[in-house]
Amino acid sequence: MxxxxxxxxxxxxxxxxxxxxxxxxxxxxxxxxxxxxxxxxxxxxxxxxxxxxxxxxxxxxxYIEGETTEHPVQRDERSYAAMGGILRELHDLTTRRDASGSATALLHGDPGPFNVVCRDGMPVALIDWDSSRVGEPLDDFGYAAWTWCAGDHGGTTAAEQAARLRAFRDAYDPTMTADGVLGAIGRAQQSIITAETAVLDDPRREAGRRGHAERAIGWAESDRRYLTRHLREFADALGGPRE
Incomplete structure (x- = not known):
């Protein structure tokens, strides 16, 4: 059935x-x-x-037993470090370097909490690999760091989110600077805005898909404004800019 x-x-x-x-x-x-x-x-x-x-x-x-999450209240506080570690393991397993030393890896492509099955608030599996591709690991990192840790969610403070972002960063790569982390998040947000604006502006796309594009643009822009308002708190939690 x-x-x-x-x-x-x-x-x-x-x-x-x-x-x-x-x-x-x-x-x-x-x-x-x-x-x-x-x-x-x-x-x-x-x-x-x-x-x-x-x-x-x-x-x-x-089929993986569990559920995806939409809000930090549904997650264990340890889940942020756990998710950073999962992404690190994926990228380490699949990283390849070309003759110039540049690294690419298999990217999930959409590693937000809506594509991660959790049990007891802890991540156990990445699902929906339709956006997977070979690319720059920081693309995955920036998108996951944003969608897991740095959004305009009610019922949670910027200080709490900044601490979660640090836990995520430390598990993925503790040497990343605040500028590096926040820059990766900003690029991920702009990538969504650019891609979904192209869909929204295409009259050939069906109404349902264009409606999703409009919501995605609003979400990315709202979270970008939130991060900008609280940039100092996030930067301080990450150790401040060191570049």
Whole structure:
């Protein structure tokens, strides 16, 4: 029996069938399936197993028990360091360097809390790899640091968020400066604004997708204003600019 799984913004028709999740295939499915298969083969513990394509031409993944989170109140305070460590492990496992020494890694591409299954408030698996790609590790870092730690959430203070951001940074790379961390977050926010503005301005896109783009732009701009207002608190928690 197919049980619809709700909460996604770009893939419709995702269902649970027993101990599996079935996802309709799209333009990014081939790469995502290959990435997850590679991670399975290399024993990366924070990803569902991939079982192939079913009779209805859907990708089939292991179902991971737990839930995604929307607000810090749903998370253990240790989850921020844990998530920084998971991202570090992913990037260390997949980093490659070219002849010039420049590093690229497999990026999840969308490692916000809405794509991380938690149990008892702690992250246990990255899901929805449709945005995965090879790229600059700081792209993943900046997006995750923002969406996990530095947003305009009610019921939590800037000081609390700054402490969570430091825990996240320290687990990922304690040598990163405040300027480096905050710059990565700013680039991630601008990337969302730029990409979603292009969708919003395209009359060929369906109304539902354009509506999502409008909400995403508002979210990124609101969080950017929040971070700007509290920049000193975040910078101080990270040790201040040292570049």
């Amino acid at each position: 197919d049980v619809p799984l709700e909460g996604g913004n770009t893939t419709v028709g995702v269902v649970r069938v027993g101990g599996t999740v079935r996802r309709p295939r799209g333009s990014r499915s081939e790469f995502a399936a290959a990435a997850v298969t590679w991670l399975n083969a290399h024993d990366f513990p924070y990803v569902a197993r991939y079982f192939g394509i079913d009779a209805q031409r859907r990708d089939t993944f292991e």
